[in-house]
Amino acid sequence: MIARVIVTPKAVVNDPQGITVKQGLASLGFREVSDVRVGKYIEVTLDTTSEHEARQRVEEMCRQLLANHVIEDFRFEVTRDGHHR
Amino acid sequence: MIARVIVTPKAVVNDPQGITVKQGLASLGFREVSDVRVGKYIEVTLDTTSEHEARQRVEEMCRQLLANHVIEDFRFEVTRDGHHR
């Protein structure tokens, strides 16, 4: 199983990195960019057969370690194989 | 338009963060985790109507700024609205 976890800064938390990237893009001529948020992407490979169980475990990992609920939101998807969508 | 860009360390490249997070998860009892890779998630909002054009532009952004082609790969999806899947 592969879990693809996306962790993003909460909207209330200001995201200087996002702002800087946006400015960087603008200075490169990408003026159509109106907003940028920068978060984390975490790919977890699990030796589990049950997709259901995998989901529960990954949910646990996120709550305990992968994300900090004070400043971050998380979401994830679990797929059987390595295919990217 | 919203582009969701995922930047990951190249498969051959050392990923200290992934290695350390994997050990962290193991010590928390998530022993079924066989591999962890940590990358970036970048959400770019564009004022563009054409999805096709957006794709081309985001591709450009990744090449020029968002990803470091020396050590990172990138992939992205472009959607009309803010919905996550």
Add this chain to the structure above:
Amino acid sequence: MSIRQIDERKLREVALTPDEYKAIVEQLKRAPNEVELGMLGVLWSEHCSYKSSKALLRRLPSTGAAVLQGPGENAGAVEIGEGWAVVFKIESHNHPSAIEPYQGAATGVGGIIRDVIAMGARPVALLDSLRFGPLPESSRHFEGVVAGIGGYGNCMGIPTVGGEVYFEDCYASNPLVNAMCVGLVRSDQLKRARAEGAGNRLLLVGADTGRDGIHGASFASLELDENSAERRPAVQVGNPFLEKCLLEACMDLTHTDAVVAIQDLGAAGLTSAVAECAGRVPGAGAVIDVARVPRRERGMTPYDVMLSESQERMLVVVQRGREREVESIFHAWDLTSAVIGEVTEDGQLTVVDGDEEVARLPVRLLTDGAPVRRLVAFAPEPPFGLDVDALPPVVDPGATLLRLLSSPNLCSRRGVIRRYDHMVGDATVVPPGGDAAMLRVKGTRIGLAVTTDCNSRYCHLDPHLGAQLAVAEAARNIVATGAKPLAVTDCLNFANPDRPEVYWEMEETIAGLAYACRALDVPIVSGNVSLYNDSNGESAIYPTPVVGMVGLIDDYGKRLGAGFRQDGDFVLLIGSSHNDLGGSEYLKVEHGYVAGRPPVLDLQREQAVNRLILAAAQAGLLHSAHDCAEGGMLVALAESCLLGGLGVRCPAVRPEPPLRLDAAFFGESPSRYIVSVPSRAMPEVQSLARRHHVEISLLGLAGGNVLEFEGQLKLSLAELREAWEVMVR
């Protein structure tokens, strides 16, 4: 056996010439196999074999009463008293940094730290000597490199206390990133990486081995060209956290006497680590089983494992039978370790994969076999001369001063310095920002001053004199803190030595270094050479011999800073000024060119001036000292004001002919200092100066918040600071 039997492509891939291949075949009396060819390729690369510079390097003085370890080990070591030794070395990471600035610089820092650890010393300071093309074009290099150095050093908890940053056109496509590490060890605990004792075990510890930087060493010895892209995987990602654990575990090794030697893995990975370790012991050899090497990736071949340059790995030679004892120390830090082989006495480096032998080469062939390259030197046309008398006189010295203070090479480095943790360790008693930094040796009163210096413009105009001036400036920066120059490590950065004018630069530079180090009595105990800083043969860099110097003061309570401290202090210029405008920052900034001869240097006078400063400092007569470097007397004076937050009032300067006003203000005559002296101490300072036959002149009185030369210039500290801190966001 002839060259035709191997195709040229394979040779190019391992960066061996047909002649070198012939030499291999002759000495082996057979053709090397794939693995052997790869191993020889990396060890015979310029980076590992020094085949183009060896002959010249022998001319450098490397001995001295206090020297415990000169060149040849992982780092040099010098006795500093009370049972302590200082260990230090400088190394370049130019090519990787050109391609991936952050990781290139970071892994450069990681590498030099491991060299110091291998000597059994605890790293206590880092310095970084950096050169880039002009901003903003080179800001990607500049920002990435500074971030990378901080990223690694800060995470390791080793303060970065010094360095340099220069911006010059010639570095646009060949930035220079030289990192220096300084460590401390009890003299009797000093380690040497010698594979003694047949049967002793080879323990590989730290990171798992991946396909990192295969051919990195040979890559570092090639000019950057359009194909560099394909060699890009040679750039790696460092793991400072792992190295920190490695550091602490290696420090804990002092708890056991089971360790025979420690050797870091750097360029050419396992191959070079084992070969060097065995090579230092006559007749010694080693057997390695690649199957026992912990891997990060699947499907790695013996070739991959032997050539991998994965970072954060150490090789430890352990007494046979005591592996467990040593491994337990690494396991306490959650580090993986594996016994991968043992020391032999057959003088061969044998590589097996399980029970299959995959390579067997004489250690000597690997370490000393590379044919020394005999290169031609040819003096190029001397650069433009300079007719000083033809220069228009300086109109508005104040305006010129502001332009100089805000010029990229002279402006405040605070923006860089504060991105480095320069305080961790509670030992930084003179912080970066002035001349040399100083670290105290805890538990003693001993202070260690450290600096890196090189004005490559001087070297470009006259490599022999330029090299001398680099040594002299380093010494001056040390002396300005009240410390006595102790020893040197050098990083020689050049373009492609196959070009006669470049090889000539190397000859001249090394001769100049040797001459100055002898005259100032500072041995060179370690160093590094980086060649081919020369993309596509165009845009060759200036010859850049970076001098890293360590100095010693027996009581750091007597140390000096560069900034003025006391209202009413007398401000003196120590040393004499001449029309030294050649290659000056003034000439570049105000007149737009690099020309003329570098300042004349009289090493006897240099010594006299340094002795005077040290005597006065020892006697506690000085409140501050700052050497005059780029920008000359007036820039140095302004820096002393800004660093101390105190102005200075001076009568007009009326130079004695033939000395010109512009030269008096902005000329770069060496052997000069700006000092501040409490009035009561003036008589003693004057008599000291007489005794040392050193010219001193009273510039003015410290105090207030303006820098003034009556009727010539008057600037508030605020104005000066605004100009000086242009690069501080």
Add this chain to the structure above:
Amino acid sequence: MKFGVVVFPGTWSDRDCGWVVDQVLGAELVYLWHKDTDLKGCDCVILPGGFAYGDYLRTGAIARFAPIMEQVGEFADRGGLVWGICNGFQVLCEAGLLPGALVRNASLEFRCEWTNLLVERTDLPFTAACDEREVLRIPISHGEGSYFADPATLSRMEQRGQVLFRYCDKDGRVVPGANPNGSLHNIAGIVNTRGNVLGMMPHPERCAEAELGGTDGLKLFRSVAGGAVKVLVS
């Protein structure tokens, strides 16, 4: 008075804190290994600065799960003194022993420089030896020291006087220009409601001796030591 200094893999201020406690303050010192499960009877636990576990993922995220942290949590609940410095502050937030979180500096740059701190309370063991609204000069050294808490939490903290140190100018004015990292309300250090757990980004252990540029840091160590131990050097 016995100080315990916790050592995680990647910690580096442990030796500096140890030096000050032992060599400067002259108090009793014990190092606490992250794998330890008892606090060796110390009266104050210091979580020092560094990059525990490389600060990978998030600062302090992995360290908070170290075995020793359970003891530290219980010790705090019993009212024991817990003092997180820099990385230690980050660990305490991750562990939930202090509210809020520390995020990337607004400049996105690591910053090592001297700052001025306004002492907001002197009725706590950590600042007992300071004067009312004293300004302390103490250096910072971090890349992720920008304090964040949601508005509700923040105002609750302010009401309860949980903000102990704020970045200010040399005259004690809490102004944006004195804020080195973008912390909300210029927050440099906070305590829990009970006042026995302190987290601060600046490094007092780096300014306990004049030769290092200042001695204001020693005031905090003295406060904790309650003047009970006599100072060897200063």
